[in-house]
Amino acid sequence: MSLQYYSWISSALFVVAATLSAICLIRKWFNSATYQLKHVPTVGGSSGVISSYFSALRFYFHGHKIIQEGYDKYHDSVFKVSTMSGWRVIICGRQMIEDVGRAPNKSMSFHSALTELLQAPYTLGLAGLTDPYHIPFTQASLTKRFASTHLDIKDEIIRPLIEDCLEKKKQYEEIDNKDPKDLVSWLVDVVQETKRNLDVEDLTRRILELNFIANGVTASILSDVLLNLATYPEYAAPLREEVERIIETEGWTKASIAKMRKVDNFVKETMHIGTGNGTGNRKLNSDFTFTNGISLPIGTNLSFATRPIHYDARHYENPTEFQGFRFAEMTNQEDYDPKLQAVSLTPEFAIFGAGRHACPGRFFATYLLKITLANIVLSYAVAHPEDHPHRHKQTWFKQSQSLTAPQNWSSRRGCTGCIGKDAHYEST
Numbered sequence: 283m284s285l286q287y288y289s290w291i292s293s294a295l296f297v298v299a300a301t302l303s304a305i306c307l308i309r310k311w312f313n314s315a316t317y318q319l320k321h322v323p324t325v326g327g328s329s330g331v332i333s334s335y336f337s338a339l340r341f342y343f344h345g346h347k348i349i350q351e352g353y354d355k356y357h358d359s360v361f362k363v364s365t366m367s368g369w370r371v372i373i374c375g376r377q378m379i380e381d382v383g384r385a386p387n388k389s390m391s392f393h394s395a396l397t398e399l400l401q402a403p404y405t406l407g408l409a410g411l412t413d414p415y416h417i418p419f420t421q422a423s424l425t426k427r428f429a430s431t432h433l434d435i436k437d438e439i440i441r442p443l444i445e446d447c448l449e450k451k452k453q454y455e456e457i458d459n460k461d462p463k464d465l466v467s468w469l470v471d472v473v474q475e476t477k478r479n480l481d482v483e484d485l486t487r488r489i490l491e492l493n494f495i496a497n498g499v500t501a502s503i504l505s506d507v508l509l510n511l512a513t514y515p516e517y518a519a520p521l522r523e524e525v526e527r528i529i530e531t532e533g534w535t536k537a538s539i540a541k542m543r544k545v546d547n548f549v550k551e552t553m554h555i556g557t558g559n560g561t562g563n564r565k566l567n568s569d570f571t572f573t574n575g576i577s578l579p580i581g582t583n584l585s586f587a588t589r590p591i592h593y594d595a596r597h598y599e600n601p602t603e604f605q606g607f608r609f610a611e612m613t614n615q616e617d618y619d620p621k622l623q624a625v626s627l628t629p630e631f632a633i634f635g636a637g638r639h640a641c642p643g644r645f646f647a648t649y650l651l652k653i654t655l656a657n658i659v660l661s662y663a664v665a666h667p668e669d670h671p672h673r674h675k676q677t678w679f680k681q682s683q684s685l686t687a688p689q690n691w692s693s694r695r696g697c698t699g700c701i702g703k704d705a706h707y708e709s710t
């Protein structure tokens with residue numbers, strides 16, 4: 283064959299390879315999240331293929347400002363931010379939050395979102411997310427039983443405790459029908475009732491997972507409650523008066539704690555004003571269209587703009603000012619409106635998420651926070667140390683902050699890096 287013929291063949295092969303590569307690239311581009319989310323406005327930088335990585339770097343340290351900036355522009359809608367693991371769509375509007383709350387698991391998944399966020403295969407393990415039988419337990423059994431048993435719940439669990447529990451359980455069953463009051467025994471009950479395999483390592487992971495979900499955030503909020511009590515000592519007397527009045531007639535019961543509306547309010551306002559942005563995480567299992575017509579493609583990661591929602595003057599008067607009895611004062615009724623209680627879910631108070639995956643531990647958590655605050659106001663005067671009378675500023679990482687103190691306070695006392703009594707929260 284002639285040289286000319288070989289040259290023709292290689293040119294033809296080159297053209298075919300180049301065409302196929304171009305088709306693959308074009309297909310990849312049309313399937314990419316960047317293309318599929320092109321109708322969702324980008325905030326915090328550009329949406330270019332390379333430049334979005336610079337935006338993602340910026341998001342690490344200015345995530346809260348970027349989310350506030352997006353909310354200010356699109357407070358009834360959505361926007362997207364770039365993160366190192368891809369685009370995250372931030373949900374702002376009331377109706378859209380309700381849509382997320384109502385969406386079935388086949389449309390959007392809380393557990394897939396968590397698997398990715400927490401890198402579950404390397405941290406908690408996947409079993410707890412693929413067969414989460416301990417989650418409904420948190421809702422039903424824990425909420426029903428916590429009033430009589432919350433003090434018995436152990437902080438730390440590692441394997442001998444489970445084995446000990448199994449042994450005790452055997453004895454209880456043999457002796458009488460006594461209902462043991464600890465988390466391990468309750469979970470063992472669920473495993474046995476549902477005829478699952480009793481795998482000690484798997485149980486240990488689930489207990490650690492529940493501890494991880496439950497303890498950190500509750501302890502953070504308790505610290506924040508105490509810091510607010512120290513920063514605003516004028517609330518101590520009315521709180522103490524309420525606790526004394528109620529326990530004098532009713533004692534320390536679940537029902538008497540429920541009647542402490544000022545205590546409930548102080549805890550709720552602490553959560554309202556001290557929150558970060560990390561709630562309402564979902565990953566779409568299929569394309570999803572919100573009731574306002576906005577569509578998002580399968581695979582999209584979502585979160586709520588929790589903090590800007592809490593700081594929105596359309597929802598709350600002077601939203602960035604700490605008002606310890608804000609919610610009780612929103613109604614003049616004698617009975618505290620149940621919708622205003624700390625455990626209630628509304629799109630304007632999104633710290634516990636929304637809908638079917640809203641925090642099932644919130645009844646237990648707020649009960650613990652309230653009973654602890656009630657005890658503390660009776661027995662202690664809480665104050666900042668004399669040599670450091672202000673709160674420290676908070677550090678942010680991506681959209682989250684530790685809940686122990688808010689950031690960006692402007693102290694009128696002029697202590698740089700600290701938070702004064704007269705300070706106001708700033709929205710950015």
Ligand code: HEM
Nearest residue numbers: 420496499500561562563633634635636639640641643647
């Ligand atoms: C004040 C403290 C707490 C806060 C602010 C909080 C917040 C949250 C949030 C935002 C979610 C996700 C909801 C959503 O995306 O719609 C969640 C889920 C969850 N929380 Fe909490 N939580 C707290 C305490 C607790 C406690 C004490 C427990 C257990 C005793 C608990 C157990 C859970 C569980 C099991 C889930 C997963 C629900 C599911 O898979 O459907 N939480 N929590």
